[in-house]
Amino acid sequence: MRRIFLIIIAATFFLAIGLLLLARGSTPERIQYGVTFSTLYSEEIGLDWKEVYRATLDDLGIKRLRIPVYWDRVERTEDAYDWSEIDFQVQEAKKRDANIILAIGRRVPRWPECHVPGWAKELSWEEQKPEILEMLRMTVERYRGESTVSMWQVENEPYLRYFADGSCGEFDEEFLHEEIALVHSLDTRPILQTDGGNFGTWIGAYRAGEVFGTSMYLYFWRPDTGSFRTVLPPAYYHAKSNLMRLLFGQKTIILSELSLEPWLAAHINDVSIDEQKSRMSVEKMREIVAYARQSPFDIQYLWGIEWWYWMKKEGHPEFWDLAKELYAGQI
Numbered sequence: 001m002r003r004i005f006l007i008i009i010a011a012t013f014f015l016a017i018g019l020l021l022l023a024r025g026s027t028p029e030r031i032q033y034g035v036t037f038s039t040l041y042s043e044e045i046g047l048d049w050k051e052v053y054r055a056t057l058d059d060l061g062i063k064r065l066r067i068p069v070y071w072d073r074v075e076r077t078e079d080a081y082d083w084s085e086i087d088f089q090v091q092e093a094k095k096r097d098a099n100i101i102l103a104i105g106r107r108v109p110r111w112p113e114c115h116v117p118g119w120a121k122e123l124s125w126e127e128q129k130p131e132i133l134e135m136l137r138m139t140v141e142r143y144r145g146e147s148t149v150s151m152w153q154v155e156n157e158p159y160l161r162y163f164a165d166g167s168c169g170e171f172d173e174e175f176l177h178e179e180i181a182l183v184h185s186l187d188t189r190p191i192l193q194t195d196g197g198n199f200g201t202w203i204g205a206y207r208a209g210e211v212f213g214t215s216m217y218l219y220f221w222r223p224d225t226g227s228f229r230t231v232l233p234p235a236y237y238h239a240k241s242n243l244m245r246l247l248f249g250q251k252t253i254i255l256s257e258l259s260l261e262p263w264l265a266a267h268i269n270d271v272s273i274d275e276q277k278s279r280m281s282v283e284k285m286r287e288i289v290a291y292a293r294q295s296p297f298d299i300q301y302l303w304g305i306e307w308w309y310w311m312k313k314e315g316h317p318e319f320w321d322l323a324k325e326l327y328a329g330q331i
Contacts, residue, residue, distance in 0.1 A: 025238040028298035033327055034064025036257060038110045039085050040073065041306045045268045052309045053089060057096050059320075060327045065093055066101040066153070066256065066301050068108035069139055071132070072117040078131075081138060094148040101192060101301075103153040104139050105179060106132050107168055109257070113156075114168040129175055133182055144187040151211060153192040153256075154180050159204040160196040173204065180208060194256050197237065198230060206244045206251070213256025214240075215303075216295070218288050219279065221263040227279055234294035241296050255297035260285050260323075261304030268307070273314060280304075282318050289326060302326075 037056055042049035056062050067089050075081055086102075093100050106128075107114045120128055136154075143149050157164075158176050180191055193209030195202045197216045206212045214237070221227045241253050262279035264271050292300055308319040325331045 025242060025296050027294055027296065030298065031293060032064060032299050033062075034066060034299065034301040035060075035062050035305045036066040036068075036109055036301055036303050037089070037305060038068060039089075040068070040070055040115070041110050042309075045306060045310050047306065047310060047313070049085075050088065052306060053092065055309060056305055057092060057098060060305075060324055062327055063096070063098045064101075064299070064301065065089075065098055066103060066109070068103040068110065068115075068156075070108060070115045071106055071120075071135055072115045074139070075117055075135055078117075078119045083142060086139075086143070090143060090146055090148060094146065098148065099150040100148055101151050101153050102139070102143060102149055103156055104136055104183075105153075105155040107155045107158060107164065108153075109156050112167040113164040116167075125169065125172070129172075129178075133179065136179055136182055137186065140183055140186040144189070149189065151190045151192050152183050152187070153194065153213075154183055154209070155193075157194050157196055157200065157205070157215070160200045162196075162199060176208065192254075192256070197240075197255075198232065202240060202244055203248075207248050211252045211254065212244070213254045213301075214297075215257035215259070216255055216292055217259045217263075218291060219259075219263060219284060221265065221279055223265060227263075234291055237295040237297070253297060255292060255295065255300040257303045258288065258292050258300050259303045260288060261307040268310065273311075273316065276307075276311075277316070280307075280319075282322055285319065285322055286331070289331070 035056060037053060039049040042052045056065075067086070069086055073085060074083060090100060103109055106116060116128070120131055123131065140152065155176060158171060161171055183191060190210035192211045192213050193205040194213040194215070195205035197214040200214070202212070202214065216237070218230050219227060220230070244253070245251070260280065262276045264276070264279070268276070302323070305323070308323055311317070312320040322331070
C-alpha cells in the first residue's frame with residue numbers, strides 16, 4: 001500500500017509539472033479583432049441587417065469578418081440559388097479592404113446550429129449529403145475569385161455535439177472529411193475548423209483543417225442554476241494550444257468566437273433589458289476582453305455585434321460605444 005501511495009504521489013507530481021509547463025506561454029503584444037456577422041440573427045431580433053452590416057464596417061471600422069452562408073437562405077427552393085445577401089456582404093467588405101472567412105456547410109454559426117431548407121428536411125441523411133456537397137461546390141466556385149475571402153470554414157464546431165443533436169442529428173465524421181476534401185479540390189485557400197473552448201476536446205477539429213479556431217465563453221446561464229462564470233483560467237487555453245501543437249504539429253490557432261452578448265434562453269423581446277444587462281454588462285464585457293487578452297490568441301473574432309446594435313437602438317449605446325473603442329485600439 002505504501003508503494004502504491006508513493007507511485008500515486010509521484011504520478012500526481014509529474015502530471016502537475018507537465019501541466020505547468022504546458023500552461024506556459026506568452027500573450028500577444030497586439031490583437032487583431034474581428035467579428036462574426038449574422039444576417040439571420042439581425043433579422044430575428046428585428047433589425048435591418050444591411051444597416052447593421054454597414055455600421056459594422058463604417059462606424060466600427062472592422063476589417064475582419066466571419067460570415068455564415070446559410071443553406072436555408074441561399075437555396076430556399078431546390079436548385080434555385082439566391083446569392084444576393086452574400087454578394088452584398090462580400091462586395092461591401094471588398095470596398096473597404098476588409099477580409100472575410102466564409103462559413104459554409106449545413107452547420108454554421110447561430111442557432112439552431114444546422115440550417116437546413118424546408119425541402120431538404122424531407123430528405124433522408126443519405127439523400128441530403130449530395131445536396132450539401134453541391135451547395136458547397138456552388139459557393140466555393142462563386143467566391144473563390146474574390147480576394148477579400150481569406151479562408152473557408154467548413155461546418156461550425158462539428159465535433160461539439162452538446163448543442164446540436166436536436167437540429168443536426170448524429171455526427172457523420174466521414175462526411176465532414178468528404179466536405180473538406182471537396183473544398184480543397186476547388187480552391188487553395190486554407191480551411192478553418194472550429195471547436196468549443198470550454199467543452200470541446202479540440203482533437204478532431206485541430207487535425208481536420210489548416211487553421212484551428214476555438215470559442216471562449218466566460219458567462220453562462222441555465223434555468224436551474226441561473227448565471228454562472230467559468231472556473232477555467234486563461235492558462236487553460238495556453239495549455240490546450242501547446243498540447244495540440246505538441247501532439248499534432250504546428251498550425252495557426254485563432255479565437256473564432258469570443259462571446260460578448262447575454263446568454264438568453266428566450267427571444268430577445270421576451271427578456272427585459274434589465275435582465276439582459278445583468279447577464280452581459282459593460283463591466284462584464286471589459287472583463288471578458290481582458291481575460292481573452294491573457295490567452296495566446298492574437299486574432300480574436302467577437303460575438304454579439306447584432307445585440308450591441310439592438311441595444312443601441314433601444315437607447316443603450318454603451319455596448320456599441322465600448323466596441324468602437326476596442327476596435328479603434330483605445331482599450
